[in-house]
Amino acid sequence: MYSAEYIQTIIRQKLAEAEYDREPHGLYEPIRYMMDLSGKRLRPALCLLACDLFGGDIKLALDPAVGIEIFHNFTLMHDDIMDDAPVRRCKPTVYKKWNQNTAILSGDTMMALAYEYLMKAPAFALQEVLKEFNRTAIGVCEGQQYDMDFETQTEVTIDDYHRMIRLKTAFLIAGSLKIGAIIANAPPEDAGKIWSFGNNLGIAFQLKDDLLDVFSDHNKFGKMKGGDIAINKKTYLYLKSLELANPAQKKILKKYLSPLFTDQKAKIEQVIKIYEELGIRDHVWQEMQKYHLSAMSFLSQINVNRDRKSEISKIAGQMLIRET
Amino acid sequence: MYSAEYIQTIIRQKLAEAEYDREPHGLYEPIRYMMDLSGKRLRPALCLLACDLFGGDIKLALDPAVGIEIFHNFTLMHDDIMDDAPVRRCKPTVYKKWNQNTAILSGDTMMALAYEYLMKAPAFALQEVLKEFNRTAIGVCEGQQYDMDFETQTEVTIDDYHRMIRLKTAFLIAGSLKIGAIIANAPPEDAGKIWSFGNNLGIAFQLKDDLLDVFSDHNKFGKMKGGDIAINKKTYLYLKSLELANPAQKKILKKYLSPLFTDQKAKIEQVIKIYEELGIRDHVWQEMQKYHLSAMSFLSQINVNRDRKSEISKIAGQMLIRET
Numbered sequence: 113m114y115s116a117e118y119i120q121t122i123i124r125q126k127l128a129e130a131e132y133d134r135e136p137h138g139l140y141e142p143i144r145y146m147m148d149l150s151g152k153r154l155r156p157a158l159c160l161l162a163c164d165l166f167g168g169d170i171k172l173a174l175d176p177a178v179g180i181e182i183f184h185n186f187t188l189m190h191d192d193i194m195d196d197a198p199v200r201r202c203k204p205t206v207y208k209k210w211n212q213n214t215a216i217l218s219g220d221t222m223m224a225l226a227y228e229y230l231m232k233a234p235a236f237a238l239q240e241v242l243k244e245f246n247r248t249a250i251g252v253c254e255g256q257q258y259d260m261d262f263e264t265q266t267e268v269t270i271d272d273y274h275r276m277i278r279l280k281t282a283f284l285i286a287g288s289l290k291i292g293a294i295i296a297n298a299p300p301e302d303a304g305k306i307w308s309f310g311n312n313l314g315i316a317f318q319l320k321d322d323l324l325d326v327f328s329d330h331n332k333f334g335k336m337k338g339g340d341i342a343i344n345k346k347t348y349l350y351l352k353s354l355e356l357a358n359p360a361q362k363k364i365l366k367k368y369l370s371p372l373f374t375d376q377k378a379k380i381e382q383v384i385k386i387y388e389e390l391g392i393r394d395h396v397w398q399e400m401q402k403y404h405l406s407a408m409s410f411l412s413q414i415n416v417n418r419d420r421k422s423e424i425s426k427i428a429g430q431m432l433i434r435e436t
Numbered sequence: 437m438y439s440a441e442y443i444q445t446i447i448r449q450k451l452a453e454a455e456y457d458r459e460p461h462g463l464y465e466p467i468r469y470m471m472d473l474s475g476k477r478l479r480p481a482l483c484l485l486a487c488d489l490f491g492g493d494i495k496l497a498l499d500p501a502v503g504i505e506i507f508h509n510f511t512l513m514h515d516d517i518m519d520d521a522p523v524r525r526c527k528p529t530v531y532k533k534w535n536q537n538t539a540i541l542s543g544d545t546m547m548a549l550a551y552e553y554l555m556k557a558p559a560f561a562l563q564e565v566l567k568e569f570n571r572t573a574i575g576v577c578e579g580q581q582y583d584m585d586f587e588t589q590t591e592v593t594i595d596d597y598h599r600m601i602r603l604k605t606a607f608l609i610a611g612s613l614k615i616g617a618i619i620a621n622a623p624p625e626d627a628g629k630i631w632s633f634g635n636n637l638g639i640a641f642q643l644k645d646d647l648l649d650v651f652s653d654h655n656k657f658g659k660m661k662g663g664d665i666a667i668n669k670k671t672y673l674y675l676k677s678l679e680l681a682n683p684a685q686k687k688i689l690k691k692y693l694s695p696l697f698t699d700q701k702a703k704i705e706q707v708i709k710i711y712e713e714l715g716i717r718d719h720v721w722q723e724m725q726k727y728h729l730s731a732m733s734f735l736s737q738i739n740v741n742r743d744r745k746s747e748i749s750k751i752a753g754q755m756l757i758r759e760t
Contacts (some may be wrong), residue, residue, distance in 0.1 A: 134578075136577070136578060136581045136582055136585060138581050138584070138585055139577065139581040153530060190540055190541070191545060193537075193540060194537040194540060194541065206455070213517075213518040213584060216514055216517060216518060217514070217518065217577055217580055217581055217584070219544075220514060220543075220544075220547065220577050221574060221577040222576065223544065223547055223548075224547075224570055224574045224702060225574070227566070227570055227573075228570050228574070230572065231563070231566055231567065235563070238563065239555070239559070239562065242555050242566075246548055246551055246552050249548040249551075250548045250549065250552070253463065253541055253545040253548065254458075254459070254460060254463060254542050254545075256541055257460045257462050257463040257541055258460055259556065260462070260537060260541070261460060261462055285749065297484075374467060382559040392597060420671065
């Protein structure tokens with residue numbers, strides 16, 4: 113059994129070895145740049161940890177795990193265009209540093225590269241791995257569409273929000289774990305449970321991300337404070353606040369979080385002020401805990417010795433550490 | 437053995453059956469719209485014809501062929517954003533009818549859908565089919581990058597141009613044929629030859645497309661006359677003209693086909709005037725013939741009864757009919 117630290121080390125090594133110095137440079141340079149913007153390499157780590165959990169050979173899951181990380185970075189590259197986001201991890205996004213066409217096309221290439229790596233899954237697992245990956249990829253696109261729809265939609269419920277983040281964020285976390293399980297030849301029932309573990313963990317993880325947009329050390333985080341508010345994103349913070357707000361607060365929230373209100377500074381200030389009045393941070397925190405507990409319950413049901421689950425529990429805990 | 441007409445009919449039926457009425461509508465409506473913009477369904481037809489050529493069961497190639505057509509339409513959807521093209525087949529392009537983010541995201545989804553269909557290849561051929569498809573997809577992206585690079589590059593040679601269209605256009609035509617051959621379990625040597633047939637045919641086909649931009653009935657063609665000139669595309673017409681031009685003509689060509697010269701009407705008129713002075717139409721026509729002959733030579737080397745090659749020869753001929 114491998115430690116999460118060891119697994120993250122071999123993923124970093126494998127990613128550093130990946131070659132993108134192919135021609136034309138205009139296509140591959142932005143891919144290298146994007147892949148080098150670091151990040152925690154969480155999804156490939158989860159893939160390998162799940163493989164290891166079920167006693168699989170993690171070497172067989174290494175290429176598919178890299179494919180998952182490339183896919184994840186492809187979605188970020190395209191999302192940055194769609195969200196008009198200038199900065200990621202304290203550096204200019206690809207479409208800002210180069211241009212939009214480059215970000216579209218280098219992103220497209222990354223998607224094909226992702227499949228190239230996924231296809232290196234062992235023959236016995238190939239069909240199932242690709243099926244799971246495809247289902248995940250389509251889900252992620254659907255989630256991004258719901259997210260964009262929310263920006264112009266006046267009525268968004270908390271249920272709508274859950275469906276959106278389940279697809280946009282949780283699907284890839286769940287899919288990464290399940291792909292690891294498939295490569296370890298885990299029983300289908302257990303592969304289903306590790307997926308459900310990831311699905312709940314992913315929702316908790318997105319709730320944390322929503323929280324970090326407002327309550328965090330933004331220098332460390334490398335993003336603008338209130339970036340979600342600036343682009344009128346209907347986050348859990350906003351939707352839960354609407355539920356908790358009195359009529360006066362509700363009126364302010366609706367007025368400010370609208371494309372019609374363009375003074376970004378006032379928008380961010382006013383919305384955060386209400387979040388604080390309502391103590392939204394604790395509400396989100398409780399919701400995170402709920403999903404985390406649900407995730408751990410699925411993990412506990414998996415028919416594997418409890419000791420083997422320690423590393424995956426640890427990384428799940430780290431994903432949700434209260435940095436805010 | 438099936439006729440090209442029969443094959444095109446079953447492809448149209450299969451494409452009409454494909455369901456895109458999934459949620460969210462904002463994601464799938466543009467996909468349906470794009471897929472319904474008709475077109476000749478050339479690539480899936482070539483895939484099935486190649487399968488039939490080698491005595492394969494075309495039913496086994498039908499889903500992968502649909503995947504190829506979806507992939508082709510995905511590239512068009514993204515190319516239209518990159519080329520800032522407002523019209524395709526007499527209708528507004530997706531990014532004009534909806535918006536750019538929709539065209540990015542619906543395109544991304546189409547790429548995943550394409551793999552979904554490709555993955556329905558029979559198990560014995562799956563790995564090889566996906567490998568060929570992936571190689572093709574990456575090549576197409578590389579070709580598009582070279583094409584975009586040309587727009588700002590002052591020195592482009594005819595060799596550069598050939599590399600670009602080989603990747604951007606010929607690769608998918610060649611790949612479609614080879615995937616059909618793989619599914620028919622053709623000997624690797626013959627599968628290689630049908631690829632080379634497609635590679636040469638694809639170049640001839642792109643030369644025709646370059647020609648149609650300038651010399652054609654544009655109402656029928658559904659595009660603006662001289663659209664390539666308007667966006668300073670370095671087509672074969674332009675590069676060959678530079679080679680043939682006297683110093684005065686060369687000066688005009690360089691002056692007008694530049695991003696610095698923004699009067700589009702004058703740009704298109706002046707460049708076409710020189711094309712006509714140089715009789716460029718016949719030069720392109722000769723070059724097309726050269727590649728067509730080369731394609732037919734590869735076809736003739738394939739170890740299959742000559743009679744079986746008639747349908748694929750016929751469709752190759754149709755692809756290059758002089759509509760100009």
